[in-house]
Amino acid sequence: MMDTDYFQHKGINFASIIYSKERFEYLENEFRVYDDDVYIVTYPKSGSTWMIEILSLIRSNGDATWCHKVSSYMRNPWLDATGDGAQVVDGCQSPRFLSSHLPIQFFPKSLFSSKAKVIYTARNPKDVLVSMYHFAHMSYVIKTPHSFDEFMEDFLQGRVPFGSWFDHIKGWLQMTDNNNFLFITYEELKQDHRGTVKKICTFLGKELDEQAIDLVVEHSSFSSMKNNNMCNHSLAPDYILDKKNNNFMRKGISGDWKNYFTQKQQEDMDIVYQEKMKDLNVKFSWDENV
Ligand code: PPS
Numbered sequence: 001m002m003d004t005d006y007f008q009h010k011g012i013n014f015a016s017i018i019y020s021k022e023r024f025e026y027l028e029n030e031f032r033v034y035d036d037d038v039y040i041v042t043y044p045k046s047g048s049t050w051m052i053e054i055l056s057l058i059r060s061n062g063d064a065t066w067c068h069k070v071s072s073y074m075r076n077p078w079l080d081a082t083g084d085g086a087q088v089v090d091g092c093q094s095p096r097f098l099s100s101h102l103p104i105q106f107f108p109k110s111l112f113s114s115k116a117k118v119i120y121t122a123r124n125p126k127d128v129l130v131s132m133y134h135f136a137h138m139s140y141v142i143k144t145p146h147s148f149d150e151f152m153e154d155f156l157q158g159r160v161p162f163g164s165w166f167d168h169i170k171g172w173l174q175m176t177d178n179n180n181f182l183f184i185t186y187e188e189l190k191q192d193h194r195g196t197v198k199k200i201c202t203f204l205g206k207e208l209d210e211q212a213i214d215l216v217v218e219h220s221s222f223s224s225m226k227n228n229n230m231c232n233h234s235l236a237p238d239y240i241l242d243k244k245n246n247n248f249m250r251k252g253i254s255g256d257w258k259n260y261f262t263q264k265q266q267e268d269m270d271i272v273y274q275e276k277m278k279d280l281n282v283k284f285s286w287d288e289n290v
Contacts, residue, residue: 002278004143010105012163015141018081019161024106027079031108037116038204040076043168044101044161045131046123047186049248052076053220053231054197055097055119058206062215064224072231101162104171115180119200120172123186124286126257126269129155131250133260138246140239152265156272166276171273173282180195187285190254193217222252254286 006013014176017113020199027290040055042048053067058076066075077088080204083210088097100107111118123131134149136142142161145151158164171219177179182203189196194217208216225231226249233241233248263268 004140006143006161012103012161013159014161018083018085020082022087023080024102027102027108028106028118028215029109031079031110033043033110033114033116034094034096035106035115037114038095039079039099039111039116040097040099040116041107041120041172042101042123043128043165045066045128045135047121048099048101048187049231049233050186050189050220050225051101051119051121051184053225054200054216055204057216057219058197058204058208061208062212062219064215064219065186067219068228068230070230071235073235079164102165103168104174110233114225117180117182117203118172118175119182119184119203120175120285121184121186121189122169124257124284125155125273126261126266127186127254128165129269130257130260132160133248134250138242138248140242148260149265150290152269156269164276166273170277172281173280176282177268185285187254193220222249225249226252 005016007016007019007021008014009019009021014024018185038055039050040048042051049072052072052075055063056067056072074088076097076099077092078085079089079098080102092098122255125181129152132142133145136145136151136204145154154160155165162168173183174181182200184196184200190231194213195214197213201213226247230234234250235241238245
């Protein structure tokens with residue numbers, strides 16, 4: 001597989017193939033956030049594609065026609081990348097629904113004086129690591145790892161694209177007290193898909209009847225999304241994803257890390273986790289089992 005070139009921006013690695021310093025500087029300093037914008041923010045592999053689908057379905061009252069006709073890249077464009085993606089964002093009509101993996105210190109500064117809404121989705125970092133490890137074998141935006149051990153070291157040291165998982169979540173959690181910020185976890189969605197969809201509707205101020213909620217849940221299930229080419233990333237260009245032997249919609253479960261981590265890797269990661277998260281006074285659903 002072809003390897004990936006990284007450049008650094010503020011100490012964080014990014015693949016030059018779709019990201020650039022110019023775009024990041026433009027976004028941070030010049031991009032204008034509007035009060036009626038809604039941002040889906042995630043660290044990679046934490047449930048972005050799932051959240052995009054849920055939001056698109058909520059916006060269309062559970063009717064899946066739009067989700068089956070228009071790609072997720074057009075329905076909820078990605079802020080971060082250069083090229084076609086940037087053009088879609090820049091031509092987007094309000095109210096805009098946009099997606100981003102940016103750490104908070106890279107985000108457009110105008111967010112912080114706006115009333116725009118942010119939905120931050122987090123996932124157990126052990127499952128993020130496993131998902132990203134597989135993704136790194138199919139994607140040209142992450143260097144292909146030589147081994148799981150080496151990848152874990154890169155992940156824990158924040159050398160993977162978008163930097164440290166720990167810094168990302170800690171950075172965004174600074175917004176917890178803001179009424180326009182909603183924190184959701186992948187695990188919460190897995191455990192209570194319907195309840196979490198309702199919570200998102202309340203946050204967005206969108207009233208859906210019970211039948212529409214059922215449709216949102218049905219069409220955003222893992223199996224529905226896996227079969228929908230408009231969201232399963234089978235339309236991603238070949239220079240970004242090698243889809244021949246891999247599937248973006250891989251397993252869609254919580255706790256897959258248990259199938260990959262040795263006892264020693266688990267203990268090593270727990271030590272780093274405790275140390276990095278000790279100053280954060282928040283309990284996560286995965287804490288029991290991290
Ligand atoms: S990316 O590349 O950063 O945008 O990836 P992202 O979409 O954030 O995360 C991909 C993982 O989310 C899983 N996924 C789902 N899980 C459960 N239900 C639904 N509907 C769903 N849709 C996507 C996807 O399978 C990736 O997780 P893994 O563990 O690799 O299967």
